[in-house]
Amino acid sequence: MLHEVLLALSGHPSPLFRSDDKPPTDDFPLLSPSEAALLQSIGKLAEVHRQLRGHVQWITRKHRSIICRAVATSVQQKHLARFQHKILEVERKILTRDASVVGAYDIVPLAGVVGEFDDWHRRMSWFWEVACLMQPHGESNAEPQPQAGCTGAFLIDELRAASNTGFPEIEEAATDLSKVAETAWLRQLSSWLLFSRLPVQSAHDFFIKSEPALEENAAMFHKDARLLPGFVTPFVASSILFIGKSLYQVKQLSNTARSTKLVLQHSNNSELAQTHLQHLSSLSLPIVPAQLSRAVSAIRLSLSQNVLQHLLPMEETTRLLSCLRQFMLLGKGEFALALISEAEARLQARQQNMGRLLQKDPLRAMQGLSIKEVELHQALAQVWKGLAREDEDGEDDILGFAGTHLKLSTRSSSNSSRPSTSDSGLSAVPQLAPVAFNDLLFPSATFLELVIQSPLDLFITPREANIYASVNAYLLAIRRAQVRLSDLWRRTAARRDFPSPTGSSGRGTSQETRLRTKRRSQATRKIWATCSAAIFLISEISAYFEGEIIKESCDHFEDWVKTPASAAEEDESRVSLRSETEEEVAQRDPETLAAGHRIFLAALTYALLLTDISYTRGLRSLLGNLDSLIAYFNRLLDLQQKLDLEYEAGDASTLTEEDEQKSSLELDRARKKVDSDLKAVVNRLRQLDHERIGSGRYLDIGAAEGRAYEPWKGGGVDSLLMKLEFGRMADEGYDIV
Incomplete structure (x- = not known):
């Protein structure tokens, strides 16, 4: 037995x-x-x-x-x-x-x-x-x-x-099997970290995924969080993805003379691989998360300081930031005014042509309502030419950079085919409110987009470029409303009385003209009050956003970018591989800059109130109703001017006072909508001032994620409300603003 x-x-x-x-x-x-x-x-x-x-x-x-x-x-x-x-x-x-x-x-x-x-x-x-x-x-x-x-x-x-x-026997067996499993995982990881190669076998089980790009012989990579072991933090996973993507791009660019020269001059691939392999070999099993983080950080810094900083030097980064600040964030006011003027001129020309075309071919006229790509390209080209004429010395290299990398389009290309290396590791990036402001400048929704080319994709992703496009449309819509409201005060005839065009000075005629002028003045008094309140609110919001939030945030971020990295961030492999005669400032690696840029952009959109749905919806309604109010007001003024001319000329008028009354009624309805929107926007600002207190006053994701960059913390919504309190206007016993 x-x-x-x-x-x-x-x-x-x-x-x-x-x-x-x-x-x-x-x-x-x-x-x-x-x-x-x-x-x-x-x-x-x-x-x-x-x-x-x-x-x-x-x-x-x-x-x-x-x-x-x-x-x-x-x-x-x-x-x-x-x-x-x-x-x-x-x-x-x-x-x-x-x-x-x-x-x-x-x-x-x-x-x-x-x-x-x-x-x-x-x-x-x-x-x-x-x-x-x-x-x-x-x-x-x-x-x-x-x-x-x-x-x-x-x-x-x-x-x-x-x-x-x-149980000791279970603990011993589990530890032993953990070492085996993590060794197999490290072999997959080392292939990606050292040579940017995905595992040949069981590639579906590795957390880095590859997709074919639209470009020939190119690939796009992303990470699948579901396939990440628990000891790999999101920050380490983003660094791993960044390293492999960077190596892949270096290989893709190795056919160009520029990249080949840089790689051969500043690095030796075999030596770098051996150095990086030593960092991975030093890991103990089972893997300690802190050790893995240090090893990945060392590899990232070594790769960045030996190769990537030569592909994307500090000059390229600062040039890109200057372009984004001047044109996407409207730091260069001449660009915003030129683009708005060009858009208004083209819209007026389209309206004139539309009126004639409606009489001949209505179907073709309706088809021509939407803006075409060619027209957008022509409009932006005219803007660049106008700005270039103002630059007499021709030394503005940022303008040339913007002309190459910025374009107006009716289609968002946020899903670029370029395999971007910069990737977000933030776990709490705020989402923009789903309210569109890009359909106010032109009849169709348009995007001022940044064309991301290598090596700029080491720093910025298509998703961030899309956020910049949304911020740009938001700021342009506010600036456009301010310009259009200001144009109303340039119509002097609408605010002052002039002698009769025919020179007649009869008592009856003068008395009738004075009565008519007085009646119109009383009728439009509320309109001017509403327009004054609107331009005051829009101007203060624009000044708060552009003069305080954007200016201070960009200055703070650019100072951080230009500040050299601390000595503790120097990597030993860089010292052993670079030439003894080279004396370079240790700039931050591209991933650290990209991570800081994401924090900066997230904090900026939060401070610009683009993440609040109620506020953006109210502001969008206000801007749309302001367009209607301005259109009705201009129509009424033109109608009244034509009536006066025909009356003074003594001709039979095709217009009647009934037409004027209808226009006045439509204008009054538009005014009431604007008044309601003004109150809604201000009330929401006051609610935000009460809601954003304590930790919610600023978007402090930099400290929460343990990042090197901490965004600027300045005045909150209360500083804007303080300015609005000085301009409160009352009409008929209630506040307009």
Whole structure:
């Protein structure tokens, strides 16, 4: 019987143990109840061993994850082999009559044999749970399905959790398997970090994913957070993605003379790879998150300081920031005014042509309502020419840079085909309110976009360029409303009385003209009051955004960008690889700059109130109703002027006072809508002043994420409200602003 027990434990079928879990006393009546209980216990261990051996063998051959295969192989070749060795050791003790197993008269107690395997029951059950976790047992005979089994990252997390158990044998086994799983994961990681290559086998199990780009022989990479082991923080994952993407772009650019010269001059790929490999080899197993973070940071700094800073020097970064500040954030006021004037001129020309075309071909006139790409390109080209004429010396290189990298388009190209290396590692970036301001400048929605070309994509992503386009449309809409309202005061005839055009000075005529002028003046008094309140509010909002928020935030961020990195951030590999005669300032690596830029942009949009849906919706309604008010007001003024001319000329007028009354009624309705929107915007600003208190006053994601850059913290909404309080106007007992 002992022979049968040992054979059963080795994985062979035995008549002592039945598959229907019935006690062996039914087939062997000579067994005592205690012996039957002992055999039942050892039978369960033998059955688990037999199933486990077949299951892990299937996993090593067919599982989709290379990490699961490595763990199954370790279970099979190490732990099950250790169990087999234990069986042989017990058999040796029996054959050599070892006193620890064999008693007097060469009697081998069954309890003694069973006791030799007491510590294997819990361990073997745990191995079986791990095997079923990697691949459910019911699917062992079927081909693996995409949804079957677990991922390598999930297995690593489960093994790490199991190592914290209170059972020493489980802790030892879980720690050993964790080392195996993390070693397999590190091999995948090293291929990406050293050579920007995705794993050949089980690429689906690695958290870096590749997609073909629109450009020939190019690829786009992104990370899948679901495939990240728990010990990899989001910041480390972003650094890993950045390193691999950067190496990939260096390889893609290696065909150009510029990049080849830089790479050969400032770095040696084999030496860099050896240095980076040393950082990965220094990691202990199981991996300590702090050690992995330090190793990845060292590789990132080494790559950035030896290669990437030569592809994207500080001059290129500051030029890009100046372009964004002057043109996207309207720091150059001449650009905003020129673009608004060009757009207004083209709209007026389209309206004149539309009136004539409606009489001839209405269908064609309706088709011409939308703006075309060619017209947008022509409008922006005229703006660049006008700005270039003002630059008499021709030394504004930022203007030339903007002319190359900025374009007006009706389609957003935020999903660029370029494989950008900059990637967001922030976990709490605020989302912009879904309120569009880009349909006010032209009839169709237009975007002033930044064309991202390599190596600028080391610093900025298409998503951030799209945010800049939204901010630009927002600021342009506010500036346009301010310009259009100011134009009303330039219509002197609407605010002052002039002598009769015909020179007639009859008493009746003069009396009738004075009465008509007085009546019109009283009727438009509310209109001028509303326009005054609107231009005051719009002007103060514009001054607050552009003169305080944008100016101070950009100055603060540019100072941080230009400040050299601290000596602690210097990497030893840079010192060993660069020329002894080179004396360079240690600028921050591109990923640190890109991460700081994302924090800056997120804090800027938060301070510009672009993240608040109620405020943006109210402001958008105000700007739209202001356009209607201005259009109705200009229409009424033109109608009144034409009526006066025809009346003074004594001709039969085709217009009547009824037409003037209808226009006045439409204008009054538009005025009431603007008054309502003005109150709604100011009330929302006051609510924001009460809501954004304490930690909510500023978007402090820099400190929360442990980043190097901390955004500027200046005056909140209360500074804008203080200015508005000085301009409060009252009409008929209620506040307009």
